[in-house]
Amino acid sequence: MLLKLVGHSSFGFNLHGPSKVGKSLCLLAASSISGAGRESGLSNWGDTSAAIEELAPRLADTLLPLNEVHLIRGAESGYYGVIKNAIYVLGEGRERRRHSASSFAKRDESLFACIFFSTAEHSFDYYAKCAGAARDDGELARCADISALMPGFETVVDQYPSGIDQTVWRDFAERLLSGIRQGCEHNHGVAMQPFVQYIMGDIEGRREEVMRYMNVFMSKLDNANLNAVWHHQAKNFAMVFAGGCMAVNAKILKLDKKRLLKILLRLFWQAHGNHAETRPSVEAAKRTLNDKLRSARIVDQRIAAPDRHDGFFTSDGARRKYTVKTAVFRRWFAKDRRVVASVLSWLHHENLLVISSSLKTGVSPLEDRTVRWPDNQPLRSWVFYDPTQT
Numbered sequence: 001m002l003l004k005l006v007g008h009s010s011f012g013f014n015l016h017g018p019s020k021v022g023k024s025l026c027l028l029a030a031s032s033i034s035g036a037g038r039e040s041g042l043s044n045w046g047d048t049s050a051a052i053e054e055l056a057p058r059l060a061d062t063l064l065p066l067n068e069v070h071l072i073r074g075a076e077s078g079y080y081g082v083i084k085n086a087i088y089v090l091g092e093g094r095e096r097r098r099h100s101a102s103s104f105a106k107r108d109e110s111l112f113a114c115i116f117f118s119t120a121e122h123s124f125d126y127y128a129k130c131a132g133a134a135r136d137d138g139e140l141a142r143c144a145d146i147s148a149l150m151p152g153f154e155t156v157v158d159q160y161p162s163g164i165d166q167t168v169w170r171d172f173a174e175r176l177l178s179g180i181r182q183g184c185e186h187n188h189g190v191a192m193q194p195f196v197q198y199i200m201g202d203i204e205g206r207r208e209e210v211m212r213y214m215n216v217f218m219s220k221l222d223n224a225n226l227n228a229v230w231h232h233q234a235k236n237f238a239m240v241f242a243g244g245c246m247a248v249n250a251k252i253l254k255l256d257k258k259r260l261l262k263i264l265l266r267l268f269w270q271a272h273g274n275h276a277e278t279r280p281s282v283e284a285a286k287r288t289l290n291d292k293l294r295s296a297r298i299v300d301q302r303i304a305a306p307d308r309h310d311g312f313f314t315s316d317g318a319r320r321k322y323t324v325k326t327a328v329f330r331r332w333f334a335k336d337r338r339v340v341a342s343v344l345s346w347l348h349h350e351n352l353l354v355i356s357s358s359l360k361t362g363v364s365p366l367e368d369r370t371v372r373w374p375d376n377q378p379l380r381s382w383v384f385y386d387p388t389q390t
């Protein structure tokens with residue numbers, strides 16, 4: 001609904017990961033705001049992709065669920081063609097006319113706009129590769145791959161209250177997911193009316209509000225040097241941030257805006273860092289990382305001193321585990337936040353980043369940790385396994 005307010009064209013996300021981790025439930029939670037209360041009510045890739053041109057204009061600017069890519073008929077190598085076509089049709093926001101790779105950047109004059117939300121076992125990057133293709137710019141600008149699992153977690157639930165022991169995380173996650181499922185069934189559609197009323201109460205004012213929140217998000221990427229495709233992606237994330245803030249203002253969502261900003265920035269950099277074509281910049285950073293880890297300022301834990309060293313290593317079986325001061329880690333990459341975030345998300349993607357077993361409420365694995373150095377001094381640090389040993 002907010003897309004039309006500020007003239008932003010349709011975009012979406014693909015939440016990907018193994019089965020039974022809670023992807024469809026996330027989709028249900030998102031779509032329950034305006035629609036279905038049960039998974040059986042969600043539209044999916046199998047039914048929808050063929051009919052997308054007729055269906056899209058009837059969406060009335062709400063969320064479009066596209067559950068389970070594997071419901072597309074035919075071989076995996078054919079999925080990307082279907083996905084790409086669907087995203088073009090949605091992104092054009094009108095009956096299909098002509099596909100042009102640069103059309104994603106032009107100002108929106110479309111008849112409809114929606115945020116589509118796909119779930120799949122794999123990333124769209126992967127399905128493109130299966131088709132022997134790379135992702136097309138026009139399509140990539142409109143859809144980010146988001147990993148459903150943070151390393152070390154078995155479900156989409158990646159934050160636990162501090163009092164909860166790791167051995168009962170599974171039970172906790174199952175209870176939470178089941179509670180959300182029940183909540184969707186009982187309350188779907190309830191939040192929509194107050195939200196619409198809030199927006200309609202002062203359309204001009206709300207338009208400015210959305211723009212202001214989007215600018216807050218974009219200002220965090222001022223020095224990021226993004227290309228046109230990722231700049232467009234960033235604006236999609238900015239739109240989601242604005243939507244969340246508007247929901248808070250409309251009093252249908254209780255969430256700290258600063259925290260939402262942090263989460264969305266992290267997701268953006270993760271999507272960016274995991275995307276195949278932005279990896280070259282990570283390649284150079286990986287070499288820097290390997291050089292620095294072998295420098296004289298990273299020493300064995302037994303002789304490490306916080307005032308003289310940047311980090312230390314220990315041996316965990318055959319693997320080396322590094323602890324590096326957060327501030328030093330940033331300096332290694334010339335304090336370029338984009339590079340730091342890409343390196344961290346790469347470490348995280350490779351399952352090398354060590355997460356705390358005593359996560360405090362609201363702490364996510366992609367936050368640095370306070371670590372006790374050998375002299376017992378607590379220091380903000382990153383902990384990860386040797387990236388050259390994989």
Ligand SMILES: Nc1ncnc2c1ncn2[C@@H]1O[C@H](COP(=O)(O)OP(=O)(O)O)[C@@H](O)[C@H]1O
Nearest residue numbers: 018019020021022023024025026119177178181
């Ligand atoms: N109708 C249901 N009632 C209770 N639990 C369910 C139901 N559907 C799925 N679950 C459980 O919820 C969890 C998440 O399921 P789901 O969101 O469907 O995962 P995914 O889409 O990632 O395969 C799983 O543990 C699954 O067994």
Ligand SMILES: [Mg+2]
Nearest residue numbers: 023024068119
């Ligand atoms: Mg599913």
